[in-house]
Amino acid sequence: MNTRYRILKAEYLNVDTFLLTVQSELISKKARPGQIVTIKCGDEGGVILRRPISICSVDREKGTFDIAIQIRGKGTKILSKFKAGDMIDIMGPLGQGFSLYPKHKKIIAIGGGIGIFPLLQLLKDHPAENKKAILGFRNKSCVILEEEFRQACNELFISTDDGSYGDKGFVTDTLKKVMDKEPADMLFFCGPLPMMKLGVEIAKEYNTPCEVSMEQRMGCGIGACLVCVCKTKKEDDWEYTQVCKMGPVFSGDKIIID
Amino acid sequence: MNTRYRILKAEYLNVDTFLLTVQSELISKKARPGQIVTIKCGDEGGVILRRPISICSVDREKGTFDIAIQIRGKGTKILSKFKAGDMIDIMGPLGQGFSLYPKHKKIIAIGGGIGIFPLLQLLKDHPAENKKAILGFRNKSCVILEEEFRQACNELFISTDDGSYGDKGFVTDTLKKVMDKEPADMLFFCGPLPMMKLGVEIAKEYNTPCEVSMEQRMGCGIGACLVCVCKTKKEDDWEYTQVCKMGPVFSGDKIIID
């Protein structure tokens, strides 16, 4: 099994987030929006776990895909040093992506921070007629991929926590306003847990189905080790389910965020 | 305390040995032949010990020094990836170098493998009138720095284990022949332990003083932790002495190689 691919482009989107374009026929062809890859950080041995990263967009013709990574800790720091031309060790595509049902005509993708990344290809691929995106960032300097999102949807709303760009406030506030004006028939959430928890509640309020993309620390990344679990409903009980294999995308009906 | 220096040049001497030219006023001015530096291999954390490496030559005017490193294991592999322009973390100069006494008029420096490196600056700096070098290598493709050594001494003998270049056989054989022809009044050895053990015996036979440069796995590199010891004589007993601080160069009279 080959997991080594060439990086074609490496560029910073802002001070701590960079984008890698990677050549892979296989991954670009097979990847569905919302699926992830896991990336090895180095060979020196100190950092042993792969990092889970969402597939941000794919170019199926060129056989390439993009991932956007924010530097958080040791592993992403090492990844930030990769340059165009380097080989990188990537496994994927893994997990379950978003549902792209033709019956959904009006969708809204709601993302916060690094949660915006998987939404880009979702918007590109989704067959709906009316696609809106609501993206939240900490402040103006964190706003990235705006143009790409604008092109991928019919209407783009941006908000920042401090109001330095777009609306001031949370994406969930914007969501309510947008839904009040023109209800969607499917919502997609990806971002911090409190945002997604609120999102699922709002979806319920508006009686609209939704999907959320969960985050969890991972080991194997393929479903074997059971370290990456989240709570999901199971008949009248609940169980722990692997985010890497059965997710990261879960139906709002199924997930338990507590 | 600053330990970060810039690499000015990085080049391979042969397939597994490379030379780094490093800018450091301090180290190049203070370094005495036979002294060492210790080099940090990386920041990922898997490889935590510094690697002891001999100072191979110094340019006191330009404020630079050279080290030659053979790739052996993890650490030297990491070091081999450094390029000109990179910063490298080096502590030194450390330890005791060779004795450069004006009373010694005829010297021979005998080195094998990576043991040849500290002998280059020794030959350059030693005040003797007649300086010979006997260098041993595995085979022809291992022969490196020949021109530099030739320039630093009056006469250079090279031998290879398989006879593919220079004489066939061990440097100690060559040494005996050279001593028989024209005895030296000081011998300097650096190389594999069996070679140095034999060297010390030969020096004794010829009633000639000698110094040897010892190798040992190191921790702190400055004398504090006592992990890098070798046996030395102490009155009518012996003791373990730090190679990093009291060596790596020891008098043939003092060292016990068993």
Added chain:
Amino acid sequence: MRENINLKVNIGGLELKNPVIAASGCFGFGREYSRFFDIKRLGGIAVRGLTLQPQKGNPPPRIAETPSGILNSVGLQNPGVHTFIEKEIPFLRKIDTTIIANVSGNTIEEYESMAEILSNADVDAIELNLSCPNVQEGCLRFGSSAQKVESVVSRVKNYAKKPLLVKLTPNVTDITEIAKAAEEAGADSVSLINTILGMAINAKTRRPILGSITGGLSGPAVKPIALRMVYEVSRAVKIPVIGMGGICNATDAIEFLLAGASAVMIGTAGFANPMVWVETIEGIEDYMAENSINSVTELIGGLIV
């Protein structure tokens, strides 16, 4: 596979085609990794830790990365031994490799039941996990005193009609005592080490990283400890020893064989490199070829001291 190179080992009556086994808990029931490589290459598979009843496991996060290691606190999430037999054995049995059922109990009776149930099921061996640090009750407590090990093993032995491996915890003062107790009680082999109890803290949030505060350390960080324990135990008992803890490649595996292990298990390293098991088998072959060794058994305990 090279000709003239014999990788077969016998672990207390259990024949393995090669000495490389997937460690329990890291390989699920084999399904997932079978997408990545031909898992019949393996000497054996120790399946995810089983309990008599299904278990939900511990709250997440269940993993933390530490220098050259990981902490996990899965807490034995599993569908229970019955569902395993019904749903997983049929898949596993299609694969030509040795199946080792890893079991944990809260009481000696539970261990006995599982041994009996599995003796009548289609598995090749039973590995008693007396050592999982991730559950409050039960197995860590059994594994940390020679006396308790002796009593669990000897009672289980009455029901186990398959080779019985006893997995030892490293969280003890003297692991050789525990190993000797297992041997005396009738264990066919011992496997070691399970994970070492550890903890990780996030200094920013001032909270433990793991949902259950502490977890079990595995991966390269523990290798020197595991190697020492395998060395000690293999000199203290006559039954075969299966070594594990931080093995990442053939060189590591060979070190364990030299220290006295008759086979090795690999877990954590598979997370970074799903090909690690196959590469290890091939690397051992290469080493044997280079050193003119015909049978891997020649390496076992071959350390020159």
Added chain:
Amino acid sequence: MRENINLKVNIGGLELKNPVIAASGCFGFGREYSRFFDIKRLGGIAVRGLTLQPQKGNPPPRIAETPSGILNSVGLQNPGVHTFIEKEIPFLRKIDTTIIANVSGNTIEEYESMAEILSNADVDAIELNLSCPNVQEGCLRFGSSAQKVESVVSRVKNYAKKPLLVKLTPNVTDITEIAKAAEEAGADSVSLINTILGMAINAKTRRPILGSITGGLSGPAVKPIALRMVYEVSRAVKIPVIGMGGICNATDAIEFLLAGASAVMIGTAGFANPMVWVETIEGIEDYMAENSINSVTELIGGLIV
């Protein structure tokens, strides 16, 4: 040093100007590192392990590198307690920091003698090493049973007229029992962890890397284990705990404080970075400033669970 930030800690009667101490065996008697930084910045120095008589130590190699760690087998090479007093104290006393004499004995009587001798010498505290794994006889054996710890400590206590630290070995089934025994016997504080017994093998030569086959593991690899033990012990005893094991920077040190340590020791990390002690002190100050913490004592045991 920043204003308004109080780094002082009290370790069972021993006042330290800050909680960062150089760990025993890694810092010699201070002379070497004093060339690299102003060692009076340190909260304290635990000197190289002393014995009653001079000791030659173990045969080399005495160090092996392991993933994120090292094994050492120095074997207590030291000039003996008398030479220490005569030759090293005069140098150390010129430095304005706390001096902790680390001592190991082969018999209880030796521990008693050294405690008496050092109580009359110019050191600030005595650290009983009951836990060094690198000598055949003696201290590991004392440290691995609660009963023996109790008896050594209570007898030494009769002679020790300075704060008495008891250093614990991690090579035990339950470190809290040992810590409680030390507390009951009169220890003023406990320090942990000493190194974990391990081993390294060279697969090529088929020989152990260390001259004495096994050695003690330290460095980042052991941090999760050390952190867990500090957490457990600090909840089990009332006397202060000094934490160590793999600390490489201020974040690591803060994790130990949060887990319950009142001070920390740093050893191995100094090999890679001789500025580690100073950088850790400064980093703790920065963290306190960022989090509006005035006294470092507010961090001790501050883990939110």
